[in-house]
Amino acid sequence: MSNQEKGLSTIYFSKEFPPNWEVEWKADLATQDPFGFIARARDSLGDGTFYPFTEAKSMGNMPTGLGFHHLFFHYYGHQEDSKWIRDLVLVQPPGIPVFIPQIKITAPDEIGAADHHVVSRVEHKGSLAQRVPRVRLKEYLADFEEQAGNRLSFVGTIDRQRYSIFVTNTLSGRNYSLLADICHEPRLSLGVALSQIEVEYKGISGVSYPSRLAQKAVLEEFDILAAKLLSVYESGVIKPTSITKFDWLVKQLDL
Amino acid sequence: MRLIELSGDREIMPARVETGSFFSTTDTEKVRQKLLELGYLQMAYEKPFTQTVYFAEPSGRTPSGGYVRLRRYTNAPSATVFDVTAGGSSWYFEGKITQGVKERLVVPAGVGLALFSDPSVRGLLKDLLPGTYILLDRVGSLYPVAATQWRREHYVLNETERATIDSSLKYFGFLPGEQKGYLMGEDSGNRLEWKSGRGIIPPLEIEGVNLVPIPPKWHEATIRKMYNEWIKAKNNE
Numbered sequence: 001m002s003n004q005e006k007g008l009s010t011i012y013f014s015k016e017f018p019p020n021w022e023v024e025w026k027a028d029l030a031t032q033d034p035f036g037f038i039a040r041a042r043d044s045l046g047d048g049t050f051y052p053f054t055e056a057k058s059m060g061n062m063p064t065g066l067g068f069h070h071l072f073f074h075y076y077g078h079q080e081d082s083k084w085i086r087d088l089v090l091v092q093p094p095g096i097p098v099f100i101p102q103i104k105i106t107a108p109d110e111i112g113a114a115d116h117h118v119v120s121r122v123e124h125k126g127s128l129a130q131r132v133p134r135v136r137l138k139e140y141l142a143d144f145e146e147q148a149g150n151r152l153s154f155v156g157t158i159d160r161q162r163y164s165i166f167v168t169n170t171l172s173g174r175n176y177s178l179l180a181d182i183c184h185e186p187r188l189s190l191g192v193a194l195s196q197i198e199v200e201y202k203g204i205s206g207v208s209y210p211s212r213l214a215q216k217a218v219l220e221e222f223d224i225l226a227a228k229l230l231s232v233y234e235s236g237v238i239k240p241t242s243i244t245k246f247d248w249l250v251k252q253l254d255l
Numbered sequence: 256m257r258l259i260e261l262s263g264d265r266e267i268m269p270a271r272v273e274t275g276s277f278f279s280t281t282d283t284e285k286v287r288q289k290l291l292e293l294g295y296l297q298m299a300y301e302k303p304f305t306q307t308v309y310f311a312e313p314s315g316r317t318p319s320g321g322y323v324r325l326r327r328y329t330n331a332p333s334a335t336v337f338d339v340t341a342g343g344s345s346w347y348f349e350g351k352i353t354q355g356v357k358e359r360l361v362v363p364a365g366v367g368l369a370l371f372s373d374p375s376v377r378g379l380l381k382d383l384l385p386g387t388y389i390l391l392d393r394v395g396s397l398y399p400v401a402a403t404q405w406r407r408e409h410y411v412l413n414e415t416e417r418a419t420i421d422s423s424l425k426y427f428g429f430l431p432g433e434q435k436g437y438l439m440g441e442d443s444g445n446r447l448e449w450k451s452g453r454g455i456i457p458p459l460e461i462e463g464v465n466l467v468p469i470p471p472k473w474h475e476a477t478i479r480k481m482y483n484e485w486i487k488a489k490n491n492e
Contacts, residue, residue, distance in 0.1 A: 030296070030298060030409070030411040031298065031300075031409045031411065032414075032417065035359065036300070036328065037300075039327075039328050039345070039347060040300050040301060040302045040328045042345060042361075043302060043328070043343075043344040043345055044301055044302070049301065065361065066361050068359075189452060191271045191272070191415055191451065191452020191453060192414065192415055192452050192453075193414065193415075193452060194414070232301050233298075233301070235297065235298035235299050236296050236298045237299075237300060237409070
């Protein structure tokens with residue numbers, strides 16, 4: 001198979017950022033109805049409202065559709081100058097006594113992501129092989145504290161229900177996920193919720209490799225997609241934000 | 256039927272206090288102004304119409320202990336004829352099993368109708384929507400009987416307080432065995448709903464507007480009554 005054939009084959013799917021790099025744009029969802037938002041967005045992507053973006057039916061050779069995930073995120077951190085710093089997130093599927101560690105590190109913004117209102121960071125997600133059973137949790141946290149050199153405190157839990165679809169730019173072949181979620185802290189009143197949408201870069205159909213040029217192009221595509229979203233929802237259904245779920249948690253718990 | 260297009264979810268709805276009132280369509284501007292005065296921001300989706308199709312056995316029996324329906328969001332409202340199979344926005348097969356828990360599935364219209372009418376196809380739901388599967392397992396073949404349509408405006412005060420105004424409320428009835436519904440009634444009033452995540456909803460009074468509280472189960476009872484009268488009249492034609 002020639003390079004061109006490889007490039008055109010949808011079984012090839014490449015990332016244009018280094019491994020574990022997460023690049024995303026997000027907004028608050030004022031109506032707090034993630035399903036209603038995603039259901040309408042799917043149809044609008046299908047009728048050309050977001051051209052050249054459309055719903056992706058596959059990512060590489062993996063068929064995709066409307067996704068739904070319900071997970072608990074247990075946040076651990078420490079205080080520095082009365083500000084809470086997030087150190088560790090333990091991800092737990094509901095009803096299962098197993099935790100998957102996740103660490104997110106804000107990387108130096110060498111590509112100018114902030115100018116595009118985009119967050120770019122390194123995310124180390126544990127795999128199923130690294131899962132921590134509940135009986136080993138205390139031991140795991142002690143090991144983590146020792147390695148990090150910080151005393152860890154449990155901050156709170158986010159109960160997140162999230163709908164997702166994949167979106168492709170039909171002109172560039174780049175793919176993104178469009179996510180809408182609703183989050184609660186189980187200790188707070190159930191009606192106190194954070195609802196956000198996120199656009200996350202996933203990769204390009206075909207063969208490519210990490211490069212500054214490609215990364216700049218990705219940021220420009222974020223600008224185009226964000227402008228389209230804000231234009232379609234100009235009445236204020238969505239509003240760009242930089243508030244993280246951890247920030248919201250700390251504020252709501254009045255820590 | 257391609258299973259890959261089916262994707263089930265089980266959403267636990269936020270615990271919110273909700274209250275609803277009807278008001279005359281002529282007072283809509285007064286209600287809007289009141290919400291804006293209170294600091295609510297008005298917003299609307301690009302597909303502001305919600306269409307919902309309800310199903311029943313030919314005897315009129317429906318699944319007990321919850322509801323199962325088809326729903327979609329559109330910017331192309333039906334005027335006098337409601338065609339379930341017409342293209343456009345996607346249909347979502349929805350089951351509500353207990354208070355606050357909804358199960359949903361994206362379905363092409365044909366698959367959605369088959370899941371209702373053909374009990375042998377329902378096995379597909381066993382893993383995807385387990386609660387809805389149990390609901391449907393209690394009934395035989397179901398057919399579309401009625402559909403509703405309204406246009407929704409959203410009003411948001413803050414993270415926990417929201418309101419909606421539903422207007423252009425229409426009801427459609429289906430003749431037995433048909434996939435097209437016909438206009439059987441329109442509401443002369445619009446609907447105001449308040450939703451609070453804090454558990455408290457202050458009483459709302461708007462000068463010159465008669466807000467009539469919507470009793471619990473009003474919606475189901477009204478559709479049932481309207482349909483029974485409509486189908487009786489059709490049978491006598």
